[in-house]
């Protein structure tokens with residue numbers, strides 16, 4: 001099977017910055033709201049650098065054992081099984097800890113020695129220290145928005161990373177992304193981006209997160225596959241944003257005027 005490059009449209013200098021971070025093996029933190037291309041970017045960079053990518057979606061139950069490894073019972077034997085972090089370390093892969101702030105605190109403790117000059121991992125269950133392969137790199141993502149005051153990353157953790165902020169791209173780039181991702185006409189892509197820009201500026205709505213590029217891509221896909229435009233916008237953009245009926249009605253009216 002041929003390996004095709006993931007499509008990623010550069011928004012700023014992030015590609016160059018990442019290449020240098022990789023060359024210097026400095027851990028990389030992707031910050032930004034949902035649907036702004038963080039995952040797509042790392043897939044693209046792994047492809048570009050020809051490195052294996054191992055992604056872990058962190059949630060509140062994610063522990064260091066899940067990442068480092070555990071003993072498992074196989075027949076009459078107990079054998080050690082490397083977790084994804086240990087595997088990445090040994091193979092020289094890029095590990096992507098998605099939503100790192102969600103993980104249990106012991107995960108953060110486990111990665112500390114990996115994110116400084118030591119580049120090694122102590123596996124306490126084995127009493128062993130594993131040195132990182134030269135090609136190993138640690139990448140993490142973090143959504144500062146809805147985690148405000150809730151789940152933060154400590155400065156002693158944050159300052160172990162180079163950080164790049166992901167946000168909604170400029171209108172021209174975002175329209176381009178919609179065309180490339182879905183095959184939709186540029187005219188319609190521009191209208192969708194206008195709707196997004198309008199809603200993003202309505203800060204008085206108090207939405208937890210506003211229209212992401214992901215929602216626009218979904219709307220564009222529906223339109224491209226033949227669903228009426230207004231209905232596509234309603235189900236892909238308006239309804240996912242809020243359950244407040246008044247806000248839904250107001251946003252529907254606004255969108256209907258714009259598409």
Ligand SMILES: Nc1ncnc2c1ncn2[C@@H]1O[C@H](COP(=O)(O)OP(=O)(O)OP(=O)(O)O)[C@@H](O)[C@H]1O
Pocket residue numbers: 007008009010011032033034035036037038039040041143166177181213214217
């Ligand atoms: N710069 C970009 N180039 C190409 N596609 C993009 C870009 N930004 C966003 N997209 C589109 O938006 C979708 C969502 O992006 P992605 O999954 O990378 O978001 P994310 O930032 O990882 O979100 P989350 O925080 O929810 O995981 C992608 O599937 C892609 O279609």
Ligand SMILES: [Mg+2]
Pocket residue numbers: 038039040098
């Ligand atoms: Mg993601």
